[in-house]
Amino acid sequence: MILVGMLDSPYVRRCAVSMKLMSVPFEHRSLSVFRTYDQFRGINPVVKAPTLVCADGAVLMDSTLILEYVESQVPESRRLMPAHGIEHREALRLTGLALAGAEKCVQVFYEKMRPEDKRHAPWLERVIGQANAAFAELERDMQRAKPWMQGEKLTAADVVVQCAWRFAQHATPDEVLSAKYPRLAQHCMRAEELPEFSSTPLE
Numbered sequence: 001m002i003l004v005g006m007l008d009s010p011y012v013r014r015c016a017v018s019m020k021l022m023s024v025p026f027e028h029r030s031l032s033v034f035r036t037y038d039q040f041r042g043i044n045p046v047v048k049a050p051t052l053v054c055a056d057g058a059v060l061m062d063s064t065l066i067l068e069y070v071e072s073q074v075p076e077s078r079r080l081m082p083a084h085g086i087e088h089r090e091a092l093r094l095t096g097l098a099l100a101g102a103e104k105c106v107q108v109f110y111e112k113m114r115p116e117d118k119r120h121a122p123w124l125e126r127v128i129g130q131a132n133a134a135f136a137e138l139e140r141d142m143q144r145a146k147p148w149m150q151g152e153k154l155t156a157a158d159v160v161v162q163c164a165w166r167f168a169q170h171a172t173p174d175e176v177l178s179a180k181y182p183r184l185a186q187h188c189m190r191a192e193e194l195p196e197f198s199s200t201p202l203e
Contacts, residue, residue, distance in 0.1 A: 001026045001070075004040065005033075005049030007203040010102045010167035011063035012050040014160050018067055020196040021159065022078045030203065064095075067156070080156035087150060094141065094149055094157035101134035101176075102164035109171040128175045131168065135181050138165075142183035147190070154191075162191040166202055 003019070003026050005012035019026050031040045033047050044051040044059050052060045052069070060066050071079045082088045104127045111124050138161055141149060148154045149161065165188045168176040178185050191197055 001055060002029055002043075002053040003027070004029045004031050004043055004051040004053065006030055007200060008167075008170070009049050010106075010160075010163040013166070013200060013202060014063050014163040015050045015052070015066050015070075016200045017163065017196050018080055018156065018159050019070060020200065021080060021154070022070065022074050024070055024074060063160075064099075080154070080159060082150065082155060090150060091155055091157045094138070095160050097134045097137050097141075098157070098160040098164040101131050101138070102167055104128070104131035104134065105164075105168045105172045105176065108175055128172075131172065131176055132180075135165070135168065135176060135184060139181040139184045142187055145183070145187060149187070154194075158187075158191060162188045162197065166192070170202055 001019075001024070003012070003015055007013045007016065007028075007030065016026075016028060029043075031043070031049075033040055033049055037047060040047045040049075040051075043053065044061060046061065048061045050061065050063055050066060052066045054060065054069075060069055067081075071081055076083060082091050107127045108124065108131065111119055111127070146152065149157050161184075165181075165184055169178060
């Protein structure tokens with residue numbers, strides 16, 4: 001399998017780290033949707049990161065859909081997403097919060113790429129507020145971490161939360177202040193020490 005996209009995307013990094021944690025071999029092609037647009041379009045005409053090219057040439061996109069497929073290809077013992085019941089629902093809830101935080105930080109990042117006089121201040125204020133609301137919810141959830149978010153075993157929720165937080169601190173540190181979320185910051189520092197994360201640095 002081939003994973004296409006830059007690791008400065010929280011969604012690409014989420015896939016790469018998850019696949020490493022599940023011991024799924026893959027090739028990573030670090031293509032940019034900006035600098036290598038035409039090359040990326042040759043693989044996926046939609047030019048969306050992440051893109052996964054399966055062994056038979058089928059092309060998947062969207063990190064959640066990619067990981068749903070990848071998890072279906074490995075034994076249950078290696079899967080990161082809890083399979084059933086309340087644990088599965090809780091992983092989905094935490095994943096939703098992390099993806100919302102990441103999405104809003106991406107929107108802030110792109111809005112700040114505009115010339116200052118072209119930025120829409122009310123929109124920027126709104127999405128910054130939404131990003132912080134998502135991370136505030138995750139900060140509260142961290143009070144129950146033992147040591148990971150769903151207990152002793154690292155799950156899919158830990159991966160996506162870490163990737164969203166790391167992106168927020170890279171792209172929007174002035175809008176999402178680390179000091180406001182000490183438990184979240186500490187949790188993610190612990191995750192970054194794992195070899196699957198440290199060998200997959202945000203570019």
